Every structure is written in C-alpha cells, then in structure tokens.
Amino acid sequence: MIDHRRNRFVCMALGAGLALATGGSGAVAEGVPSTITAESCTTCHGPGGIGSxxxxxxxxxxxxxxxxxLTGFRDGTRESTIMSRLTGPLTDEDIAGIADYFSSLGAPAQ
Amino acid sequence: MTRDLTRRQAIGITGAALGSPFLAAPLYAQSSGHVVVIGGGFGGASAARTLRRVAPGISVTLLVDAAEFTTCPFSNLVIGGLRDISDIRFSYDALRSEGVDVRVDPATALDPAAREVVLQSGDRLSYDRAIVSPGIDFRWDALPGVSADVAETLPHAWKAGAQTLLLRDQIQAMPEGGTVIIAPPDNPFRCPPGPYERASLIAHYLSQHNPTAKVLIVDGKDKFSKQGLFMAGWQALYPGMISFIPFAEHGGLKEIDAGAKRIDTYFESFSADVINLIPPQSAASIALEAGLTGTGMWCEIDGLTFESREAENVHVIGDAAIVGDMPKSGFSAATQGKVCAHAIATLLAGNAPERGYLMNTCYSLVAPDYGISVAGVYQSDDDNRLSSLPGTGGTSEAGDHPQLRRDEADYARGWYASITQELFGA
Structure with a gap:
C-alpha cells in the first residue's frame, strides 16, 4: 500500500499545476497536502502543534x-498508545511534509 | 497563489513567521466572499475559526443558539461529579476577536435557491457559501407515547447544559441501592461510545457514594462501540454494578411511564429511580426543512468538499451529516470543519479542492485514570466518499495494561484541552 502511494508526492506539484490550470469543477488536486493532515494532528497536539x-x-x-x-509509529518499531493506528497510510513523503510543517512553526518552549 | 502543496512552499510560508506557534501566513490570500456558518458547536466553530485563519479575505458570520457553548464531550464527567459545568462551557470571544461575526440569533430557515439564511430575529443573510453544522434533533415520535417534555422527568442529557445537570442531580439524590437506567438508541446517533462512558462514570460516582446501586443499560441495539474494552473495564472496576441488556433480550421499548419511572419492553419490564432516556435522532430540523436530507434523516455530502448532495453552495458537517465512515463525534466534526474551511477557501479562489487525510480519535474514560480509545484515518475515494483507510484505526489493545489505561486517560484530558483551546481558546 505504501509503495503504490509513493509516487503521489511527485505528482503533487504537477497535479496542482494542472488543477490550477483547469480550475474548474470536477478537478481534484493530487497529493496529500501537509496543511490538511496537520488540521487533524492539532486536534490533540494543541493549536499550531504547541502540545497539550x-x-x-x-x-x-x-x-x-x-x-x-512518525516513521517508527508507522513501521511498528516505536511503541505508542494510538499513533501506530493513525500513521499507517502515510508515505515517506507525507511524513517528511508533516515533519517540515510542524518543525517550521516556531521554536519549542524552553 | 500561496497554497501549501509542496514542502518547499510550506517552509517558505511558515518560515517567514518563525516564532509564532500558529500558522501566520494565510494559505488562500486570494479567496473572498461571505460564508454563513449555521451552528456554533465543534463543527461550526472549527469551520468559522479556520476560515478566518487561512483565508482572511473571506467574511464569516457564525450563527449560534446561545452566548456560550456547553460541550457534550466531558459532560459525562460533570454527570459523574468529576468536573463542574463551568469547566465545559466556552464563550465565542476568541472567535469575535479574530473577526468572526458571531450572532446569537439562530438560523430558522435556509433557502439554497436564493442563497439566503433566515434568522430568528427575522433578519435575512445572503451568502456565497453556507456551512450547516446544526447537530441533531430528537425523534420523539419514534418513542412510544412520549413527547419532548418527558425529558424534564427522564433527562436525555444528549445536548449538554441544563439536561446534564438534571441527570447529575437525579443520580446524586437517588436512594441507597437505587437503579439508574440508561436507554441508548439504535444506530446512527451522536457519539456512539457516549452512553457507555456515561455508564462507567455514573458507576464510578456510585461506587464511592452509593455502592449498592445498579446501572442498567437497556439498549436499542445488540452491540456497541468499544464494547470489549468497556465491559472488561466494568468487570475490573465495578464488578456486578453495570448490566448490559441488548435489544435481542428485551425486544424494544413498548411503553414508557415517566411518572412511575418504568420502561416496558416487549419481553420485560424495568423500573428505576433514574431513567436516562436517549431518543433516536436525526439531522437537526433546519437541515430537514431545507431539504438537505433528501428522503432520509441525515445529510448526504461530497466527501471532498462537504457540499450537500441536495443543494449547491451548501456544505454540511458534523453530526447532521453522513460523512462516509467517520463517526458522529466532536473530533470528527472539528476535523470536518477545518477541512471544509480549506475546501471552501479553495473553491472561492476558483481552484480545485484537495484530497487530504482526515482523522478521528474518540477517547472514553472508564474511570478518571482508565482511558480507552478508538481511532481512524479517512480519505475521500474515487466516488468522493470518505472511506476508512485499510490498515488504520481500531481500538486500544485489549488485555491487562494498566499503564496504557492510565496513559490514555491522560491523553483524553490532553485531547479535551487541545480541541477546546483550538476552537474557543484565546
């Protein structure tokens, strides 16, 4: 499952361009944008991922x-209560996007 | 165009605002228009606040029933005497300060053809897009011989507030060794694990204050959410106190005598000191009356945009909608509100919506230090139905795992603090 999704990130920029070009109804941008996934993460991890x-x-x-x-949760090499149940579909590219997204949202509290 | 579609763009956008814990740059700077949001619960508040955050060019009006919102999540803790009602009540001040036009003037009608919402005051608002998040209403006519006023005696406590306190007070005033009946409906209904968390936290209260009392679940179905985990928890924590009577063993409700606090089913009669009668439900009446439910009782939507299958420019989120495989939970509604906001901002900029992942997690407390969960990941499929992705989700590990139960209780509290902060916090 992970393998066949692996190309999606590559399609993302192309797909976005096409979608923007057609701009019409019925068109769907390809790929999974990390900003959308992050909207689920922050429901538990606090607004903007500040923790809770x-x-x-x-x-x-x-x-x-x-x-x-995230990779450890997905692959079952890292223990968790719930994260292993939420990371199954993530591709390496999804994980990199989510990691970069939250990493860029400000320095951690000291 | 500043949509975040690549890692490089994401870093570029958010890097400019380093230091802010929040997304500082709007993702949809070119979006404009007027969005009216009907309902100020988890779905509506989430959609309204997210729209202002990601697309400040869109003006947002949020129509709410009351100046404050009382959450159904954690209302079982109030019933169990573990939290005060003021702990689960939130104002809309933060949304106002971010530019949401919050009006305590509930919508009474929606006219999709005219793209207009009629308010209780008689005012009419036009919209470019409407988000309908009105929650549920009760189907009193589906219960034998009762009307809405039965809730004054037999509280449903399935919309939080005065009903929550009524049920709590009845339980606290119960005679020694008394019986509480919880009567949940058949599926689908708001918050599938809710009645069983409620049974747990009532039992927790009773085990401390009225240890010979009993909790009887006279259910409208044969199986329920997280059943194995709940029943194992009851056995461990409240042995002999909670009994579950599936539909097959009683055959359904035949007569309800509110004065005598008695429920007659087709096979058996049950008397109690307190009856928590949770009626069958439908999408809230405004959705039914606007034709958004088609010939059914729930709103069918497009899983990519949440646009109604029955009306253009109208999006339905939360408990009123059938959202593929997603359960009717506060978490689901909040996630849907956020993703719907992205979709509308995208559409109002003339662009194509994106197929994101949506997640849900439902924590339930069996006791204050004993939590369990069910989770899922969803994505709209080729038919734009939000389907559960294979190999994801499911419930907490079964078996004897005291540390896991303690951790999940802590995470339940963390989740509640997070979602309420994200939706209503300053």
Missing amino acids: GAIPRLAGEPAADLSAA
Whole structure:
C-alpha cells in the first residue's frame, strides 16, 4: 500500500499545476497536502502543534526527530498508545511534509 | 497563489513567521466572499475559526443558539461529579476577536435557491457559501407515547447544559441501592461510545457514594462501540454494578411511564429511580426543512468538499451529516470543519479542492485514570466518499495494561484541552 502511494508526492506539484490550470469543477488536486493532515494532528497536539498536557509538542521540534517518530509509529518499531493506528497510510513523503510543517512553526518552549 | 502543496512552499510560508506557534501566513490570500456558518458547536466553530485563519479575505458570520457553548464531550464527567459545568462551557470571544461575526440569533430557515439564511430575529443573510453544522434533533415520535417534555422527568442529557445537570442531580439524590437506567438508541446517533462512558462514570460516582446501586443499560441495539474494552473495564472496576441488556433480550421499548419511572419492553419490564432516556435522532430540523436530507434523516455530502448532495453552495458537517465512515463525534466534526474551511477557501479562489487525510480519535474514560480509545484515518475515494483507510484505526489493545489505561486517560484530558483551546481558546 505504501509503495503504490509513493509516487503521489511527485505528482503533487504537477497535479496542482494542472488543477490550477483547469480550475474548474470536477478537478481534484493530487497529493496529500501537509496543511490538511496537520488540521487533524492539532486536534490533540494543541493549536499550531504547541502540545497539550501529556500530549507532546510538535511545533519547532527538529524535523528529523518528528520524521523518525512518525516513521517508527508507522513501521511498528516505536511503541505508542494510538499513533501506530493513525500513521499507517502515510508515505515517506507525507511524513517528511508533516515533519517540515510542524518543525517550521516556531521554536519549542524552553 | 500561496497554497501549501509542496514542502518547499510550506517552509517558505511558515518560515517567514518563525516564532509564532500558529500558522501566520494565510494559505488562500486570494479567496473572498461571505460564508454563513449555521451552528456554533465543534463543527461550526472549527469551520468559522479556520476560515478566518487561512483565508482572511473571506467574511464569516457564525450563527449560534446561545452566548456560550456547553460541550457534550466531558459532560459525562460533570454527570459523574468529576468536573463542574463551568469547566465545559466556552464563550465565542476568541472567535469575535479574530473577526468572526458571531450572532446569537439562530438560523430558522435556509433557502439554497436564493442563497439566503433566515434568522430568528427575522433578519435575512445572503451568502456565497453556507456551512450547516446544526447537530441533531430528537425523534420523539419514534418513542412510544412520549413527547419532548418527558425529558424534564427522564433527562436525555444528549445536548449538554441544563439536561446534564438534571441527570447529575437525579443520580446524586437517588436512594441507597437505587437503579439508574440508561436507554441508548439504535444506530446512527451522536457519539456512539457516549452512553457507555456515561455508564462507567455514573458507576464510578456510585461506587464511592452509593455502592449498592445498579446501572442498567437497556439498549436499542445488540452491540456497541468499544464494547470489549468497556465491559472488561466494568468487570475490573465495578464488578456486578453495570448490566448490559441488548435489544435481542428485551425486544424494544413498548411503553414508557415517566411518572412511575418504568420502561416496558416487549419481553420485560424495568423500573428505576433514574431513567436516562436517549431518543433516536436525526439531522437537526433546519437541515430537514431545507431539504438537505433528501428522503432520509441525515445529510448526504461530497466527501471532498462537504457540499450537500441536495443543494449547491451548501456544505454540511458534523453530526447532521453522513460523512462516509467517520463517526458522529466532536473530533470528527472539528476535523470536518477545518477541512471544509480549506475546501471552501479553495473553491472561492476558483481552484480545485484537495484530497487530504482526515482523522478521528474518540477517547472514553472508564474511570478518571482508565482511558480507552478508538481511532481512524479517512480519505475521500474515487466516488468522493470518505472511506476508512485499510490498515488504520481500531481500538486500544485489549488485555491487562494498566499503564496504557492510565496513559490514555491522560491523553483524553490532553485531547479535551487541545480541541477546546483550538476552537474557543484565546
């Protein structure tokens, strides 16, 4: 499943261009934009990923750490309560996009 | 065009605003128009606030029923005496400060052909796009011999507020060794695990204050959400206190005697001191009356944009809609509100909507330090139906895992703080 989704990121920029060019009804932009996925993440991880109680902060964390965590949850190599149930469909490109997105949202609280 | 479609663009946009924990640059700077949002719950507040955040060129009017919103999530903690009602009540001040035109003037009618909403005051508002998030109404006619006023005696507590307090007070005033009946409806209904979390937290209260009392679930169905996890928790924490009577064992409600606090089913009669009668439900009446439910009782939508299958320029989110495989939860409604806001901002800029992932997580507390969950990831398929993605989701691991239960209870509280902060917080 992951493999056949792997090309989607590559299609993303192209697909967006095509969608914008046609701009009409029925057209759908390809790819999974990290801004949309992030809207689900922040429901638990706090507005902008600032964390909430026992739920960890994402904003401003190093992208490599966020990527490693998400990859570990997806591949079952990292223990979790719930994250392994939420990361199954993510491609490597999805994970990189989400990690960069939250990493860029400001430095973590000291 | 500043839509975030690539990593490079995402870094460019957000990097410019380094230091802010929030998305600082609008994603849809060219979008404009007027969006009217009907309903100020998890779906409506989420959609309204997200629209202002990602597309400040769009003006947003949010029509709400009351100056404050009382959340159904965590209302079971109020019923169980674990939180005060003021802890689950939120104002719309933060939305106002971000430019949402919040009006305590509920919509009474929607005219999709004229693209107009009629308000209780008689005012009429025109819109470019409407977001309908009115929640549910009760189907009193689906219960034998009762009308809406039965809730004054047999509270539903399925819309939070005065009903929540009525049920709490009845439970606290119950005689020693008394019985509480919870009567949940058949599917579909708002918050599938809700009645069973409620049974749990009532049992938690009773185990401390009225330990010989009983909780009886006289159910309109045979199976329920997270059933194995709930029942294992009841066995461990409240042995013998909670009984589940599936539909097949009672055959359905035949007569309800509110004065005598008695429910007659086709096979058996049940008497109690407190009856929590949760009626069958439909999309709220404004959706039915506007024709958004077609010939059914729920609103069919396009899973990509949440646009109604029955009316153009009208989007339906939250409990009133059938959203593919997504459950009727506050989390789902909030996620749908956010993604619907992106879709509308995209459409109002003349662009094509995007096929994102949508997630849901429902935590339930079996006790204050004992949490369980169900989760799912959804994406609209080729027919634009939001389908559960294979290999994702499911419930917490079964078995004896005390640390996992404690962690999930902590995460439940973290989730509630997060979602209410995101929707209503300053």
